[in-house]
Amino acid sequence: MTTGTGQEERLARAALTRVFEPGDERGGRWLREFGAVGLLARLTSRDDERDQLTGAGEQRLGGYRRRAAAVAPERDLSVVTALGGRFVCPGDREWPSQLDDLGAAGPIGLWVRGRPDLRIWSLRSVAVVGARACTPYGAHMAASLGAGLAERGWVVTSGAAFGVDGSAHRGALAAGGATVAVLACGVDVAYPPGHAELIGRIAEQGLVIGELPPGDHPTRSRFVLRNRVIAALTRGTVVVEAQYRSGSLATARGAQRLGRFTMGVPGPATSGLSAGVHELLRGEGVLVTDADEVVELVGDIGDLAPLRRGPVLPRDLLDPVSARVLDALPARGAADGRAIALQAGLTADEVLGRLYELHSLGFVERHGDVWRPAARATP
Incomplete structure (x- = not known):
């Protein structure tokens, strides 16, 4: 059996689960005020002790008392034990x-x-x-x-x-x-x-x-x-x-x-x-x-979900300047190095070097003195 709560307290709490519906705040306040043993005693005792249970009408209190008179906590505990279970109470080591x-x-x-x-x-x-x-x-x-x-x-x-x-x-x-x-x-x-x-x-x-x-x-x-x-x-x-x-x-x-x-x-x-x-x-x-x-x-700090993003395309791996030169090429047709340099805002020599690099990577094609995007290049 789970340790931490006395047997009398455990029996009383087991009995009270048959008296009060789950979440009954009136019963919860009485439980805090009188304890489980004291509350059960008041519910099953003579009228002068019953009067200490304030906040409930006679009809409601009568219902509690009728339920309390019929409890058999030892039997309920035996049933759950036979199932391989237990009754866990506040104060037990296992209580969340x-x-x-x-x-x-x-x-x-x-x-x-x-x-x-x-x-x-x-x-x-x-x-x-x-x-x-x-x-x-x-x-x-x-x-x-x-x-x-x-x-x-x-x-x-x-x-x-x-x-x-x-x-x-x-x-x-x-x-x-x-x-x-x-x-x-x-x-x-x-x-x-x-x-x-x-x-x-x-x-x-x-x-x-x-x-x-x-x-x-x-x-x-x-x-x-x-x-x-x-x-x-x-x-x-x-x-x-x-x-x-x-x-x-x-x-x-x-x-x-x-x-x-x-x-x-x-x-x-x-x-x-x-x-x-x-x-x-x-x-x-x-x-x-x-x-x-x-x-x-x-979870704890550091339990981060993996970064979510779309597929990485070859063009995503280009450095910023090479990507700028590639963007400067006309979508259709071709252009010479000077026109591409003007569009990219770079020098002709710098653009020429980048074009040859892009050509080796399969992004552009050269036709004489003009350049165009490669037909098979990934956008």
Whole structure:
């Protein structure tokens, strides 16, 4: 078991993951005020101690108390242990401290499947998220980014959903790299069911994590709230295809609020699936097209993407004076040395020497006393 948190505190936090929904700031404030053990005691105690829990109406507080009365944290911990997993709490050596940036909305704890150390992996992690109903282009770009980041020693984090998420995970796995799936359900629940095999592979080769206890199923709100963990856990978020209303954009905006890097992969201007990404890029998002450009942004000083330029032509290798003489030749027809010198603004002798040099390189042809560009010369 992960060390750093006492057993009583661990049991209380495990129990509270069944009481409060992810991101419940009211519960987060109470947790800070009373501690996990104290908060659980107040939720399950007599009325005079319950009155210390301010800021919630009777109906809401009654819901918390009914949930608290039904918790069985020992059973949940046994379930996750049987899966080869664990429950990681703030204060544990494995706890990623960057999650504390979420403040009162931070996770009570994280249920984890997989052998690697979550804190270590999170130090070099990038989120790759995007549309579920992505295009073949989006799937290709997500897989390429996942593989490229993994090959460069970065952990690819996503939500295990259909579309971009799944492609990013598969790209990382295919490269033999590291990937983390952040679920909006219990880590023993394969959702979506069509990704059961993929989630199993991630648990074997990487990490599957979530805030919800074993057996819990996802809801619409839990998907939205899951995104804040993806944003906080990683150094930056890359969005590959997203419409204007997209959970992926919520992840990117959450990353921006937390001071993380936000990036987007451009697509066709006519594609509705790229419209949200383009809106992100019009703001504070940074345009990226491959893993090198992502690493240049989120990595250490010196992790620079290779210089991008078109093909180098033979003419590009000429010195400035020779290029000036070549430019002075007429596009059609021929000219003698004096006319070329006048056009180039050089002496006749200097131009003549350059012309013979250009002739030897195949750029010009000589016909008696006149010169013309060689018909086969590369422009």
